Amino acid sequence: MSTYELSHLRALEAEAIHIMREVAAERERPVLLFSGGKDSIVMLRLAEKAFRPARFPFPIMHVSTGHDFPETMEFRDKTVERLSERLIVASVQESIDKGRVVEDSGPRANRNRLQTTTLLDAIAEHRFDAAFGGARRDEERARAKERVFSHRDEFGQWDPKNQRPELWSLYNGRIKPGEHLRIFPLSNWTELDVWQYIDAENIELPSLYFAHEREVFRRDGMLYAVSEHKPLQEGEEPFMCKVRFRTIGDMAVTGAVESSAATVEDIIAEVAAARVTERGATRADDRFSDAAMEDRKKEGYF
Amino acid sequence: MDLLRFSTAGSVDDGKSTLIGRLLYDTKTIFEDQLEHVEETSRRRGDERTNLALLTDGLRAEREQGITIDVAYRYFATPRRKFIIADTPGHIQYTRNMVTGASTANLAIVLVDARKGLLEQSRRHSFIASLLRIPHLVVCINKMDLVDFSEERFEELRAEFAAFAMKLEIPDISFIPVSALLGDNVVEHSENMPWYEGTPLLYHLENVHIASDRNLIDVRFPVQWVVRPQSDEHHDYRGYAGMVAGGVLKPGDEIVALPSGLTSKIASIDTLDGPVDEAFPPMSVTLRLDDDLDISRGDMICRVHNKPTTGQDLEAMICWMTDRPLTARGMFALKHTTNSVRAMVTDVQYRLDINTLHRDDGVHELGLNDMGRVTLRSTGPLFYDAYGRNRQTGSFILIDESTNRTVAGGMLLGISG
Ligand SMILES: Nc1nc2c(ncn2[C@@H]2O[C@H](COP(=O)(O)OP(=O)(O)O)[C@@H](O)[C@H]2O)c(=O)[nH]1
Numbered sequence: 214m215s216t217y218e219l220s221h222l223r224a225l226e227a228e229a230i231h232i233m234r235e236v237a238a239e240r241e242r243p244v245l246l247f248s249g250g251k252d253s254i255v256m257l258r259l260a261e262k263a264f265r266p267a268r269f270p271f272p273i274m275h276v277s278t279g280h281d282f283p284e285t286m287e288f289r290d291k292t293v294e295r296l297s298e299r300l301i302v303a304s305v306q307e308s309i310d311k312g313r314v315v316e317d318s319g320p321r322a323n324r325n326r327l328q329t330t331t332l333l334d335a336i337a338e339h340r341f342d343a344a345f346g347g348a349r350r351d352e353e354r355a356r357a358k359e360r361v362f363s364h365r366d367e368f369g370q371w372d373p374k375n376q377r378p379e380l381w382s383l384y385n386g387r388i389k390p391g392e393h394l395r396i397f398p399l400s401n402w403t404e405l406d407v408w409q410y411i412d413a414e415n416i417e418l419p420s421l422y423f424a425h426e427r428e429v430f431r432r433d434g435m436l437y438a439v440s441e442h443k444p445l446q447e448g449e450e451p452f453m454c455k456v457r458f459r460t461i462g463d464m465a466v467t468g469a470v471e472s473s474a475a476t477v478e479d480i481i482a483e484v485a486a487a488r489v490t491e492r493g494a495t496r497a498d499d500r501f502s503d504a505a506m507e508d509r510k511k512e513g514y515f
Numbered sequence: 516m517d518l519l520r521f522s523t524a525g526s527v528d529d530g531k532s533t534l535i536g537r538l539l540y541d542t543k544t545i546f547e548d549q550l551e552h553v554e555e556t557s558r559r560r561g562d563e564r565t566n567l568a569l570l571t572d573g574l575r576a577e578r579e580q581g582i583t584i585d586v587a588y589r590y591f592a593t594p595r596r597k598f599i600i601a602d603t604p605g606h607i608q609y610t611r612n613m614v615t616g617a618s619t620a621n622l623a624i625v626l627v628d629a630r631k632g633l634l635e636q637s638r639r640h641s642f643i644a645s646l647l648r649i650p651h652l653v654v655c656i657n658k659m660d661l662v663d664f665s666e667e668r669f670e671e672l673r674a675e676f677a678a679f680a681m682k683l684e685i686p687d688i689s690f691i692p693v694s695a696l697l698g699d700n701v702v703e704h705s706e707n708m709p710w711y712e713g714t715p716l717l718y719h720l721e722n723v724h725i726a727s728d729r730n731l732i733d734v735r736f737p738v739q740w741v742v743r744p745q746s747d748e749h750h751d752y753r754g755y756a757g758m759v760a761g762g763v764l765k766p767g768d769e770i771v772a773l774p775s776g777l778t779s780k781i782a783s784i785d786t787l788d789g790p791v792d793e794a795f796p797p798m799s800v801t802l803r804l805d806d807d808l809d810i811s812r813g814d815m816i817c818r819v820h821n822k823p824t825t826g827q828d829l830e831a832m833i834c835w836m837t838d839r840p841l842t843a844r845g846m847f848a849l850k851h852t853t854n855s856v857r858a859m860v861t862d863v864q865y866r867l868d869i870n871t872l873h874r875d876d877g878v879h880e881l882g883l884n885d886m887g888r889v890t891l892r893s894t895g896p897l898f899y900d901a902y903g904r905n906r907q908t909g910s911f912i913l914i915d916e917s918t919n920r921t922v923a924g925g926m927l928l929g930i931s932g
Contacts, residue, residue, distance in 0.1 A: 217763065218726050221518040221597035228797035231758045234740040238812050238853070261785045263799070266752055267744035350588045357587040376585075377613060378836050380618040380924040381910045382758070382797075383850050387919040403590045410835055447701045 221303050222410050229398035231382060232361055233263040233345070236396050238341040239386035243271040243396075244301070244336075248455065249285035250461040251418055252347030252399055255407055257296065258416055259398060260345075272299040274344075277307040278324040278463040280442040285461055288419040301336035323465040333369040336393055341387070343394040351403045361400045367391035405484050411475045422480070425473045426458045435468035519725060522620040522649070524613045526605040526636035528627045530657045535589065535602060538717065541702040543590040580923035586616045587733070595721040605636050610869065610884040611836040613640065616922055617647035618910070621725045622706040623878050624653045625717075629662045629692070633675050635870050642869050645683040646832065646926070647905055648884070650728045651690045653719060660694040671771035671870045673898040682872055684903070686740040687723070691716050695781065715880065729796045730905045734762030734770070735823060736816040737898075737908070741799055753917045754785055754801035754808055760852065760907035761900070764794045764816070772808055773815040780807040796907070813899035815853035815908075823908060824929075829858070829891040832867070832902075833925040835881040841889075842880050847922065851897050858913070889925075902926035 219227070236318050238241050245260060247253045258267050275289060293300045305324050307396065308314045308331045336344060350356045362384045377385050388394060399407070412419065418511045428439040430449045437443055437452045456469035457480075474480045523531055538544075539926055589600040601616030605608065617623065623644035629635050637654075648770040654676055662668045669692045680688055692701055692711055699705035700715045714722070739757035753757030764770075768781045783790045785801040794800045802816065811814070817823060835841050841860060849858040868886040874888075881887045913923040 216726055217729075217731055218517055219795075219798065221516050221592075223796060224518045224695070225799050227758060228798040231739070231797075234756055234799070235853075238740050263740075264742065264757070265787050266746075266749045267742050268746075291552060313560050335923075352628060358585045377921040378617050378924065379613045380921075381906065382619075383912045385850070385912065385919070385921045387848070395883065401588065401590070405592065408595070434784065461807055465599065 218222070222413055223329060225399075225406060226262065226410070228382070228401065229256075229259045230263040232384070232396065232398040233260060235384050235386060236343050236362075236394075237264070237270045239384075239488075240394065242339070242341050243343040243345065244274045244341045244346040245269070246332075246347070247273045247289065248347065248462060249275070249276050249281065249289050250294050250347065250421060251407060251411060251422060252349065254292070254416060254418060255410060255487065256345060256347050256398060257292065258414055261296070261488075269296075269298050271345075272301050274301040274303060274341075276303045276328050276335070277305065278328060279304065279363070280324055282419070282421055282438075282461065283417045284421050299385070301335070301339065303331050306332075307329045308334065311417075319385065324463055325466055329369075336369065341393060342388060343396055345396045345398060347399055348397050348408075349402050349404070351396075359397065359400065362386060363395040364388065364399065365393050365395060371395075380422045394438055395455075398410065408481045408484055412481060414495055417460065417475075419459055421458045424455050424475050424479075426453055427455060427456050427469065429454050429469055430453070432434055436471070437468055438464060440464050466467055516592075516594070516596060517725075519622060519720060520598065520599045521622040521624060521720065522601040522603060522613070522616040522621050522644070523624045523626070524603045524616070524636075524643070526634065529605075529628045529631075529636075530600075530695040531605070531626055532699055534624075534655065534701065535600060536625065537695055537698055537701050538600075539589065539591055541698070542593055544589045562705070587614050593717070593721055597637055598720065599853045605640060607639065607870075607886055610639075610886070611834055611924075612641070612642050614647060614834040614836075614886075617643055617649055618906075620644075620647070620649050622651040622653065622720070622723060622726060623649045626655050626657050627672060629656050629658045629668055629672065631856070633679065638679065638868050638871075641680070641683060641685075642872055645685050646869075647696060648903055648926075650682065650686055651725070652683075652685045653716065653724055654688065654690045655695075655716065656690065657695050659692045659699060659705075660697055660710065664692070664694075664699075664705070666708070666710040668709075669711075676682045689713070689719060691719065694706040721844070724825060728856070730761040730900075731763055731795060732761070732819050733765055733823070733900065733905065734768075734816075734818045735760040735905065735908050736764065736802065736898070737854065738772075738814045738816060741811060741851045746885070747880045751804075752840065753807065754803050755816065756799070756801040757797045757853065759794050759796045761905050762794060762821075765792065766790070766799075769802070769819055770816050771819045771822065773817065773822065774811050774867070774896060775809065775814070777808045778804075778819060779804040779808055781805075788926065790877055813852075815852070815854075817898075823900050825896050825898055827896050829893060829899075830928040831889055831891060831898065831911070832886060832928065833889055833913070833923045834886045835880070835883060835923050837920060837922040839885050839922075840880045840882045841923070847913040848916050849893055849897075849911055849913055851899060852908060854895075854897060855895045856895040856897065857916075858891045859893040860889050861892050862890040864888040864890065888928075897927075899927050901929045 246259045305327050314327045314330045427437045428451050457472040474483045534819045535865045541792040587602045591598050603616040625640045673690045693700045702717045738755045742754035766781050771778045782803040782805045784794050845860045900908045909927045910923050911925045915922045
């Protein structure tokens with residue numbers, strides 16, 4: 214006899230599907246932001262769950278910093294082809310070339326901040342009115358109060374004092390012209406939930422997530438992949454190490470962790486035992502100030 | 516492993532943050548970098564000891580004021596269950612936040628300071644839990660270490676609360692004597708209170724039976740999205756996607772679609788992983804029917820002999836959530852399940868004093884954080900159940916059409932006269 218119980222993963226999945234369908238129904242021009250990271254890969258699976266056998270009622274957009282891991286690009290193109298969905302690439306390099314943004318210099322320069330302008334320009338250009346993002350509330354404290362439907366004003370800014378109450382599963386998708394919504398279907402997922410779901414669903418991931426030998430160097434207590442985008446400083450010695458990445462973004466800011474986890478099960482064991490959050494471990498740009506994240510969110514970051 | 520959502524509301528200093536901090540800490544949910552960060556911030560602020568409250572404190576403005584003023588969601592898991600905490604401030608000016616946190620909760624934790632007894636704030640939290648129909652309430656009598664772990668004091672407070680609880684519509688109320696600071700009866704059974712025969716808080720949270728809290732009797736399927744692939748391969752496919760709001764659906768079931776009243780049978784219940792034998796709340800599925808009916812978003816699929824109320828004259832209890840007061844004749848966008856209509860508040864019947872549950876019959880205006888009984892008239896029919904029977908088909912929100920803000924959460928009462 215059925216007890217009509219739903220596992221926590223299936224409950225989270227059902228909620229995320231519900232959210233995606235609400236957006237499709239209430240907004241005219243949604244877009245799904247794809248970073249190549251596991252959270253956005255999970256979002257793609259959820260979009261399949263929500264809309265198949267039809268096509269997604271929105272395109273996929275990658276905001277490319279130009280410093281992407283080659284593995285990510287390859288994975289992205291393969292995935293888009295498999296899904297036969299439409300891909301839009303918004304390029305930070307183009308924003309730089311057009312003079313929309315100025316690149317920082319120095320050893321800690323990175324293009325993460327610049328992504329905001331590229332993203333907002335692309336949203337304006339395509340007149341997108343809702344953008345799905347893979348952010349989760351457990352990622353760090355400034356996100357704990359984030360809404361599922363997060364309202365952005367005409368400048369793409371987030372006003373913590375002006376967020377709409379979200380009751381039951383009734384989302385308010387109304388906006389004025391020029392404004393847009395950021396939608397976070399994975400709000401209630403934790404890092405462990407995401408990995409368990411990847412395991413349960415047998416979702417393919419870029420090889421970067423699994424332990425591999427790579428040439429790295431140490432800076433500010435973190436390991437970085439050696440690449441043209443992150444020149445070595447004096448005194449920094451590259452060395453080979455077995456590593457994997459817990460998040461995947463711009464090569465210049467995404468740190469690696471030493472690991473021998475070769476399978477999803479290994480990673481689940483590692484995550485369950487981890488004592489450091491994924492952002493704390495591997496996102497250099499979040500460590501500079503206490504309110505770094507909150508400031509960037511106000512500006513319109515993911 | 517299933518999912519339990521619970522809300523906590525606390526007045527300042529009753530130990531809510533300490534309790535949550537302990538649950539997170541003892542279930543190994545706090546990471547080293549978060550803890551380091553909190554230790555450092557505590558030092559910088561000149562706090563005497565590491566202030567675990569900072570863990571649940573998100574935004575800068577709030578940090579400056581030293582208080583939490585919004586709903587913060589926290590997560591932890593044990594091998595038995597995943598938990599989502601909606602952590603809300605307890606002061607009366609944050610009633611709307613408490614209501615928001617309570618709207619999705621299966622269970623509410625109310626803290627009572629063992630020294631102070633049942634104060635206004637704890638009463639109010641309990642009333643809100645009851646109005647929002649949270650089926651399980653756990654009353655944690657906290658700071659037991661400060662009353663010598665006295666059984667007598669615990670029994671006294673329990674009796675006092677039980678007398679008050681007669682007014683509540685909460686079917687399951689438990690009492691646990693705890694010391695959030697020292698950890699007694701939070702995760703481990705307390706050695707200081709051998710007289711307590713119940714289970715520690717975490718065990719209770721892990722085992723409380725929530726499966727039958729959902730309405731599995733009345734089939735309710737609000738149509739959310741019509742799946743129509745414009746491809747050769749799926750040329751004739753037409754599926755009605757949505758989240759089951761009540762009852763159990765099976766292929767072969769006879770159904771009726773509202774408002775059309777047309778009937779058909781469920782041909783299959785589709786998911787990406789193939790058809791399933793049954794669907795129940797809160798699954799998101801796609802229904803295909805034997806006949807080609809004209810069904811669209813906002814329609815309700817249910818059983819022929821068990822239909823929801825259809826109506827435009829609505830009676831509701833609402834919580835008002837914006838500065839501009841609500842008076843009669845206010846016009847709003849109303850969202851109920853997947854249905855959007857416009858509605859006029861034709862009458863504000865009374866304000867509810869949420870400290871006492873008394874009706875202020877003389878008040879016909881609702882201010883920010885007020886709750887009250889209203890009558891509404893909608894431009895189109897809603898297919899609804901009384902909130903007490905189904906929290907999904909009995910709830911709605913009101914949206915101000917000029918600012919697009921969500922200005923009220925509402926709970927529908929039975930059929931209006
Ligand atoms: N002795 C004792 N003190 C406690 C207990 N729980 C909390 N406290 C203290 O009460 C004060 C307020 O606690 P806090 O968790 O910040 O309360 P909140 O305002 O409800 O979040 C702090 O100084 C805590 O250390 C307890 O069980 N026993």
